[in-house]
Amino acid sequence: MSLVYAGVCSHAPGITGRAERADPVVRDEFYRNLEIMRQDIIDSGAEALVVVAAEHFANFFMNNMPAFCIGMGEEYEGPIEDPEWLKIEKTKIPGASDLSKRIITEVMQTVDTAFAEEWKFDHGIIVPLHFLTPNYDLPIIPVNINCQGPPLTPLHRAWDFGEALRRACDSVPEKIAIVGTGGISHWPATPDSGKIDEAWDLDFLERFKNNDKEAMLSYTDAETYDDAGQGGFEIRTFIAIAAAARGAKANVHFYAPIPIFAVGCTCAKFEL
């Protein structure tokens, strides 16, 4: 077994960019749980971290939008955002090009993924990395699922992609950690920013922690948009990780709505 860690966390830019405006008690407890994730990844012995993200037009646009993409670069850079705004300095992040190539080759046996040797990280990847590997010393394999530019990747395809990622991770000798990043219900970057439907989130997380495939795949995009906002489309990343966890149950070790971060902040780990 070479998948040694599977988890999910939030990635909203406010988590770093507007840190000083959050209730410090809730914020610090969230940060403490991200620190638990960091330590768990270290303890797993992971040699590379696959980050399954929902990027926000940093690399992919409607001129050629892939349903899936996997990075194959030797190194990456980020954030694309103004560093003072995001409160994360621009940096280089090491890749794992040879490992990426083997993973992509295996994933392609069942899922038509795009691949990219260039990739600029936006908050969707760099905010999680800021907490999970703050020295940027763990090789990263960025992965994207189109959660932004409709027509979006169907939920059941995100599931199949997660299964393919698991098969690919298990086919290589390296120890690999995988983290999905995204929001549950939220209305980010709109005037409604800060709106969070906690009940919707908890209902989704119930399905998620039980790894209930059918229940997780039962949402239509219209329902998600109405009930959980455009940010809710990012459940694709959580669904892919649940699939990669191959039936394992998740421990949601943190959840709390933090409106100034614009999302119900979440940390979870699958019991592989």
Next chain:
Amino acid sequence: MSLYYLQKVLYDLNRSEEAQANFRKDGDDFLTSYTLTDEEIGAILKPDIGLLYVLGVNGQILMHYAAFHQIEWDDYLKSMREGIEEHGQVRDGVYTMTGSGKNFTASTEAKSNKSEVNQ
């Protein structure tokens, strides 16, 4: 001309420091390579966040563009609300305002830091 090209300009600007430098040097010249209406060009150059939002620019693209212009978070949200007041509801895309202009964060922020941070 179309929301596609309007967003394409901002996408290109958001992800490239080289594009940002060229835009800062001569915005009008930078925009000549895109098919845009005068209204769109004006909104990009100003920048008129409210109008760009109403025209349907995806919130993620718009948020990053506002950050490039050093627009503070509260001002960014305020500009979008003002855009709707002036021009009506968002005309396209999936980032429409659904909360009737309500502020969803004000009551929940740390009291010691409320509102005046970053000013």
